[in-house]
Amino acid sequence: MTSANLTRDETAARSASITVHRVRVELDLTGAPEHARTGFPTVTTLEFTADGTQETWIDFIGERVERVVVNGDDRPVQYDGARITVEGLAAENTVRIEAVGAYSRSGEGLHRFHDPVDGETYLYTQYEPADSRRVMACFEQPDMKASYTFDVTAPAGWQVLSNQAPAEVFEGIGMQRIEFAPTLPISSYITAVAAGPYARIDGEWSRGDQHIALGVLCRASLAEHLEADEILEVTRQGLDFFTDAFAYPYPWGKYDQIFVPEYNLGAMENPGLVTFTEAYITRGAATDAQRGGRANTILHEMAHMWFGDLVTMRWWDDLWLKESFADYMGTHASAAATRFTDAWARFANQRKAWAYQQDQLPSTHPIVADIPDLEAAKLNFDGITYAKGASVLKQLVAFVGEDAFFEGARRYFAEHAFGNTTLDDLLTTLADVSDSDLRAWAQAWLQTSGVSSLWLEKAADGRRVLVQHDPTQQAPRPHRLRIGLYDLHEGRLVLREKIELGIDQERTEVDLPDADLVLINDDDLTYAKARLDETSLASVTQALSTLDDALVRGLVWSSLWNATRDGELATTRFLDIVRRHAPGETSIGLLTGVLANAAFAVAHYTTDGTRAAERASWLETTWSALQGADPGSDAQLAWARAFATASAYDDSRATEVRAILDGNAPTGLPIDADLRWMLLTALATTGHADAETIAAEHARDDTATGRTAELRALASRPTEAVRAEDWHAAWTDVTLSNDHLDAVIGGFRAGGRRDLIAGFDDEYFSRIRSAWAERSIELAQRLVVGLFPAADDLTAVDAWLAANDDAPAALRRLVIEQRDHLARDLRVRAAQPA
Structure with missing residues (x-):
């Protein structure tokens, strides 16, 4: 039986007895251009010490293992498809494994x-978290660090890159071999x-005697x-910021950034x-919000060079030790060091919505999570x-x-550089500075789950009470926050003052004067x-878009959306506020999030009796706003994309969609290939574009993106036969790449056409266990999530859960x-006013 799912306990036992020092990896990629070739030779040499054990396993998932050599002696290959058993170890060991990996x-x-x-x-x-074993034989756990040397043979003329710069390059006939410096x-x-x-585009960053070569690459x-x-530019700004903030020089020698196809992550x-x-x-066209998002990701990954790479969590329980810090630092650096000063507004409106x-x-977990194995780790991203x-x-x-926080980070890096840590290591450092x-704080925030709600109540004597409630919490959390008081003045909401306070009780009496808008958690300090x-709701309904500060507007939009999701604010009222104020939203980052939320509300939170009318109304909203947007503006592009999305659910503007594709677009609107595909897919979804029309668009855009978009458009056509083909392909066509599988699933779900796909609901539940067993977790997860039936009740899913408690x-x-x-969808619909 293949044992691919590593557990925390067994890996802890391995790292207690095995200390790895150096790993050399030799890869032969010269056959990669041959489409029929499925694998590549990979040779790994591991140098490690063994303390108190003569046996261990080395992780590898590939086509086959051909040879195992332990301290110069050939050993029988003991390989179960995921683990290579190695016996007869000495105190000092050199193990060489020759194998064939599989191209993915x-x-x-x-x-x-x-x-x-x-x-x-x-x-x-x-x-x-654990796929290096698909390329090399290794100890696949974060607390077994080593110096890695990569030796890669590849076709001549290719860029070949690794973590370090090349140390030696050997040129041959039609090939090259690059040995990289050890990490x-x-x-x-x-x-x-x-x-x-x-x-490749080259650059450089310098600070004093440190000179870092920069590279940016793509196809x-x-x-x-x-x-x-x-x-x-963003890279240099980030290196300036983090070098100063962390007082630890960038340690990794060079800084290449490569944009790659069919990537599963950001x-x-x-x-x-x-x-x-x-x-x-x-x-083609891009909004400033897209560029701001890219800058945030660049800086998020750069923060990891310290939080995660230099100092690494011991096991995946403390994944937050790198990801939470990188998410915070990426946003902080964006706002502090780049032109994207609205980063915290976008964070408040979009990233926190995800949280x-x-x-x-029901699967919520503490920030410091209990991660018993790799499958759990995969889902905790x-x-x-x-x-x-x-x-x-x-x-x-x-x-x-802030000063103490950054001083704590500096001491943390200095003390634990190139090591592994846990929560206690960080708390000790922060407590010292x-x-x-911080133990009580950490217990309340890091080791519990659930989100608190905050609201104001007025007591009988007129005093105000700030209420904190979280149904999952035994004790209230401590919050440091601000409350903003805003007045309506000549139709505009204007800040009067902000009041700062700390609370740690369920009910806290606060001395607040009346105001037209009372904004709890102004400046977004707490969670x-x-x-x-x-x-306040009446005031923002009237004048939300008049608030000057983007972060304040973002917090109001967030509050409205949370109330809508919880069934406390009627979906129709939320959509009315969007119709009133989204066309006047000047932050493209906020506008993008608001448009996505509105489209989601129409699709998920409207009742069966009102959904068609709300779809039509939302389509008209997007069309009208598109016509009224400033030509060539980011807002115009955002509304055009929203219009294309809405047109997949209602075809009353199909003539206008076709006109845009035929060259009659609103003045200033850039019609690039990606927007064309969005519009054409909307027509295909509503039955206004056939396979021939889709093929013609593919001929116009014969690229990788075009081919994926063609597959999505073809899969979106609204016939039972097409949707049946989608269904069959998603489950059975193992040649589909990750992106192509997404396209097929997207087509199957296109337009919210439950009438075309409801007949597959029962089959879904009969397939998911075998798919989980047979497909990689990445592809299996897409199938389980993407094809989940959006039924009108919970009967089928409850029956599966009851019958599969051993899954x-x-x-x-x-x-x-x-x-x-699904339960939330049904609950919010049921809460809508008659």
Whole structure:
């Protein structure tokens, strides 16, 4: 039986008896351009000491293991498909493993992509949390750090990259061999290799005697769209900021950033070779919010060079030790060091929305989570670990002060550089510099789950009480926060004053004068759902868009959305506020989030009897706002995208959609390939574009993105036969890449056409266990989540959960989460006024 799912206990036992020092990895990628070749030779030599054991296992998932040599002696190959058993160990050991790895199409391990534009082949690795074993034999756990030396043979003329710069290059006929300098001690999951004819732009960052070579790379066919100058500018600004903030020089020698195809994540913090999704390269128009999001991701990954790479969590329980910090630091650095000064407004409106949603699921967990195995770790890259953790760190900064926080970070890096840590290590350091006992704070914030709600009540004697409630909490949390008081003056909401206070009780009496808008948690210092009282709700209904501060507007939008999701604010009232004030929203980051929330509310929170009318109304809202937006503005582009999305659910503007595609677009609107595909897919979804029309668009955009978009458009056509084909392909076509599987699933769900797909509900529940067992976790997760039935009741999912209590915990978690999303939809619909 293959034992791919590593547990915390067994890996802790391994690291207690095995200390790895050096790992050499030899990869032969010369056969990668051959489409029929499925694997690549990989040879790993591991040097380690063994204390008190003569046997261990080494992790590897590939096509086969051909040879195992222990201290110069050939040994029988004992390999179960995930683990290589090694026996007869001495105190000092050198183990050489010769194997064949498998090229990936799922984005896990060594992903191979053939570019349809020019026929070129591109490779890159993605490992977190545990896929380096798909490329090399290794000790696949974060607390077994080693110095890695990569030796890569690849076709001549290719860019070949790893964590370090090349130490030696050997040229041959049609090939090249590059031996890279050894790394400093790092975990296996942040090693990296990329190879292919990538286009490259070079730069440099200097500070005193330190000179860091910078590189920005992407596929050659995308090079014309690469905004390398801005990426390099943000990179230099980030290195300036973090070098000063952390007082620890960037330790990894070089800083390459490569944008790669079919990527599962936003980015990955491999030291010296950061990988990013190509979604950050726009082939046409882009809003400033998109560029701000890219800058935030660049800085998030850069923060990891210290939080995560230099100092690494011991096991995945403390994943937050890197992700929460990077999410906080990326936003902080964006606001402090780049032109994207609205980063905290976008965080409050979008990232925290992700956290609030995740924290209200049955699967919510403490920021410091209990992660017994790798499957659980894979699913914990979620809104709790990232956005809630970052929100709580912002509260910690308010609690101990910014100076103490950064001084604590400096001491933490100095003390634990190249090591592994736990929560206690960080708390000890922060407590020392802040002269604060943080144990109670950590218990309240890091080791509990759930989100508190804050609202104001007026007592019988007129005094105000600030109420904190969280149904999952035994004790109230401590909050440092501000309350903003705003007055309506000549139709505008204007700040009068802010009152700062600390609370740690369920009910706290506060001395507040009356105001037209009372904004709890002004400046967004704490993590809580802040409710608006009726007077405040009436004021923002009238004048939300007149608030000058984008962060304040973001907090109001967030409060409205949370109340809508909780069924406390009628969906129709929320949509009315959006119709009134979204066209006047000047922050493109906020506007993008508001439009997404409005579309979601129409699709999920309207009742069966009102949904068609609300879809039509929302389509008209987007069309009208598109007509009224300033030509060439970010808002115009955002409304055009919202119009395209809405047109997939209501075809009353199909003529206008076709007119835009035919060249009659609103003045100033850039009609790039991606917007064209959004519009055409909307027509396909509503039956106004056939396969021939879709093929013609593909001929116009014969790129990798175009081919994926064509697959999505074809899969979206509204016939039972097409949706049946989608269903069958998603479950059975193992040649579909990760992006192509998403396209098929997206087509199957397109337009909210339950009438075309409800007949597959029962089959879904009969398939998911076998899919989980047979497919990689990345692809299985997409199937389980993407094809979950949006039924009108919970009967079928409850029956499956009752009958499958022995299913893998990670699979049950996904199903339970999807059940909760559906239950919320049903609950919010039922709460709508008649």
